Amino acid sequence: DVKVTQSSRYLVKRTGEKVFLECVQDMDHENMFWYRQDPGLGLRLIYFSYDVKMKEKGDIPEGYSVSREKKERFSLILESASTNQTSMYLCASSLSWGSYNEQFFGPGTRLTVL
Amino acid sequence: GQQVMQIPQYQHVQEGEDFTTYCNSSTTLSNIQWYKQRPGGHPVFLIQLVKSGEVKKQKRLTFQFGEAKKNSSLHITATQTTDVGTYFCAGRPSGGSNYKLTFGKGTLLTVNP
Numbered sequence: 001d002v003k004v005t006q007s008s009r010y011l012v013k014r015t016g017e018k019v020f021l022e023c024v025q026d027m028d029h030e031n032m033f034w035y036r037q038d039p040g041l042g043l044r045l046i047y048f049s050y051d052v053k054m055k056e057k058g059d060i061p062e063g064y065s066v067s068r069e070k071k072e073r074f075s076l077i078l079e080s081a082s083t084n085q086t087s088m089y090l091c092a093s094s095l096s097w098g099s100y101n102e103q104f105f106g107p108g109t110r111l112t113v114l
Numbered sequence: 115g116q117q118v119m120q121i122p123q124y125q126h127v128q129e130g131e132d133f134t135t136y137c138n139s140s141t142t143l144s145n146i147q148w149y150k151q152r153p154g155g156h157p158v159f160l161i162q163l164v165k166s167g168e169v170k171k172q173k174r175l176t177f178q179f180g181e182a183k184k185n186s187s188l189h190i191t192a193t194q195t196t197d198v199g200t201y202f203c204a205g206r207p208s209g210g211s212n213y214k215l216t217f218g219k220g221t222l223l224t225v226n227p
Contacts (some may be wrong), residue, residue: 042218056214
């Protein structure tokens with residue numbers, strides 16, 4: 001079974017802090033994704049990566065950056081957290097090139113920025 | 115940007131009633147996937163449709179992809195309390211990024227036992 005794990009289920013940070021969200025997958029997937037999920041807005045793609053050190057912006061990249069130094073790990077970075085970044089963050093991975101592969105999601109990190 | 119519209123946003127049914135959620139895109143989709151998210155859980159892949167007019171079934175669930183590949187539906191026959199959750203469609207617009215799926219906002223299904 002594919003397993004996608006995220007470093008924290010719940011996280012509370014203060015405005016202006018630098019925040020790291022970590023995601024690890026154990027099935028040698030090439031593609032990894034970061035989404036945020038907000039009530040009434042569904043899942044919105046922040047960034048994705050299709051290979052080590054490769055990344056592309058999603059629909060809402062502002063205020064975020066990412067890092068993928070190893071194939072199994074994809075990090076989301078909030079450079080200076082703001083209250084409007086309070087949300088559920090979901091990481092996902094998929095097998096290989098293209099969108100025809102199902103995405104496997106992690107359990108999510110609920111981030112609260114005070 | 116590209117949007118995938120999903121309706122209804124909410125649906126409450128009595129156990130045993132049928133349920134349908136619809137997904138619509140203004141542009142042609144290369145493929146569409148459906149996911150289910152249980153309350154407190156994360157999205158889990160259900161199925162993928164790729165061909166025009168494709169129909170797939172999983173027990174009480176029937177998935178359809180429109181002939182023009184611009185719409186899709188998920189129909190649940192005789193709902194059960196285990197069907198509770200949010201159902202998302204996700205599609206890749208033809209000619210769009212090879213990696214990126216656009217998710218609908220989801221339909222939250224609640225079932226009264």
